[in-house]
Amino acid sequence: MNFIQQPWPWYVSGPMIAFIMFLLIMIGKNFGMSSNLRTLCTICGAGKSTDFFKFDWKAQKWNLIVVLGAIIGGFIASNFLMINQAVNINPATVENLQTLGFQSAGTAYLPTELFETSVFTNLKGIFLLAIGGLLVGFGARYAGGCTSGHAISGLSNLQVPSLIAVIGFFIGGLVMIHLIFPLIF
Amino acid sequence: MRVLIYLFIGILFGITMFKSEAASWFRIYEMFRFEAFHMYGIIGSGLFLGVVTMQIIKKYNIKSFYGEQIRFQPKEKGISRYLLGGIIFGLGWALAGACPGPMFTLVGAGFSPILIVILFAVLGTYLYGVLKDKLPH
Numbered sequence: 001m002n003f004i005q006q007p008w009p010w011y012v013s014g015p016m017i018a019f020i021m022f023l024l025i026m027i028g029k030n031f032g033m034s035s036n037l038r039t040l041c042t043i044c045g046a047g048k049s050t051d052f053f054k055f056d057w058k059a060q061k062w063n064l065i066v067v068l069g070a071i072i073g074g075f076i077a078s079n080f081l082m083i084n085q086a087v088n089i090n091p092a093t094v095e096n097l098q099t100l101g102f103q104s105a106g107t108a109y110l111p112t113e114l115f116e117t118s119v120f121t122n123l124k125g126i127f128l129l130a131i132g133g134l135l136v137g138f139g140a141r142y143a144g145g146c147t148s149g150h151a152i153s154g155l156s157n158l159q160v161p162s163l164i165a166v167i168g169f170f171i172g173g174l175v176m177i178h179l180i181f182p183l184i185f
Numbered sequence: 186m187r188v189l190i191y192l193f194i195g196i197l198f199g200i201t202m203f204k205s206e207a208a209s210w211f212r213i214y215e216m217f218r219f220e221a222f223h224m225y226g227i228i229g230s231g232l233f234l235g236v237v238t239m240q241i242i243k244k245y246n247i248k249s250f251y252g253e254q255i256r257f258q259p260k261e262k263g264i265s266r267y268l269l270g271g272i273i274f275g276l277g278w279a280l281a282g283a284c285p286g287p288m289f290t291l292v293g294a295g296f297s298p299i300l301i302v303i304l305f306a307v308l309g310t311y312l313y314g315v316l317k318d319k320l321p322h
Contacts, residue, residue, distance in 0.1 A: 010226025013205030017227065018234035020198050025242065027190060028249045030258070033286035037310040044307075052314035062191045067289050069195015074293025076196065077203035087209045090220040097214065110210045110282070110296055119298045126301060128280060133302035135277025137309025140285060142320065143270025144260065147284040150271075151228055154260055156235030161260035161267045168271015169278060170217075176279035177217040 005083055021152060029062060032149035034140035036060070036067050078109075085109040100185040128184070143168065202290040210282025217279055266322040277309075 008016070021031040038053065039060040046053035078085065086107050097105035104112040119125035140146040143165045145154060151169065154162025202208040205227055216224035241247065242255055249255050278284050281302045283291060288306065291299040313320075 007206050008201075008204045010205070010223050011230055013201060013207065014227045014230030014232075015234055016197070016201040016205070017231035018238060020194060020201065021231075021235055022238050023194050023197075025238075025255060026250045027187075028251060028253055028255065033284070033289075034310075037285060037307050038314070040307050041311045041314065046311050046314060050311075050314045052317050053311075062187070065188055065191035066195035066198065069192045069197075070199035070202065070286060070289040071195075071293035072192075073196040073199015073201075074203050074208070074290035075199075075295070076293075077200045077290075078294035081200065081204060087206050087211045089211045089215045093211070093215045093218055093220045096218065097211075105211060108211075109206075109208075109294070110291070114210070114282075115291075115296045115298045117297055125298070129298055129301040130305045132277045132281025133305030134309040134312070135273050136281055136283075136285065136288075136302070137277075137306030137311075138313045139270050139272070139274025139277055139309075140306075141270070141310045141313040143267050143274055146274060146286075147278070148286055150267075152231055152235055155232050156239050157257050157259070158236065158239075159260045161263060164264055164267035165271040165274075168268045168273075169275040172272040172275020172277075173213075173217045173279040174275075175272075176276045177214060180276075180280075 004081055007082065007087070017152060018156075021148075021156065024066075030149075031153045032063075032145055033067070033070075034137075034146040034149060036063050037137050038141060039064060100181060102185075139172070198286065199290045199293060202287045203294060208283065208287035208290045208294070213279060213282045263322055266320070269321065277306075 024031045039057050042053045042055060042057040087109055089106060094106040102111050102113055114125055114129060119129070143150065145162070145165065150162040150165040155166065206212045207224065207227055212224055215221045239257070247255065283299065283302060285306065288299055288303050292303070
């Protein structure tokens, strides 16, 4: 039971992700989460004005069900499988985050400064989450995939485009955290 | 029946994202500061097993559970879209601390502000669809 309640180490988590991809391949599907964002656009009617969203979204229904499962999985894991949710990050990272004003570093799963409900009355917080989401959605579709589609599926299939995309992910992430964070926090 | 299989795989994925802490903003931040092996271990070991699995499936022409041929879609050739799109994605990934899978896991875990991220991720996707033909690919 103790093992169940602990966060999983990388050598359990990584193989689990590979196993999930394996299951999807073996039922004739593929592992890619960001395409669901496109499906959601189509369901909202984006296909009426933009060709990119004109496709039979029902063919992607299976992936939306996977998303529904991911939501349920998050509920199960956070309520029943993990009592202590504080993420045990490197003390050096905690110290660095505290200088940026993230007092919750090392004591929570997500920074309370951005993900507590009080953020709904905090204009800066809303703005940052919105920009983050916008960049993720735009970038994932532009690059033709996200972490699951490129970093796991694409690289597993030895695709050079996926390698370029993953290099891009890291350039973007490093720029954000090392150059932009000191300006915005 | 198939619906239940998709749901089961999704639940497994959601639990894995939460329990691995790959859905934690802090882990993403720590990864980009190179201050822990955790995220690299997850991606690296997942990738290693993924490569091995795909090679075995291809080499032995393994059929799906339903007995069908398994097809791997190769990605279209190109550089700009992958590099530029990747950089834009990376900027957002580091800021929001969540990529498109874990986003949904966090909804289930009860972090309602992540809904802002999801709403704007959908909007960003829409924006790409509108601007697609004007962008270098």
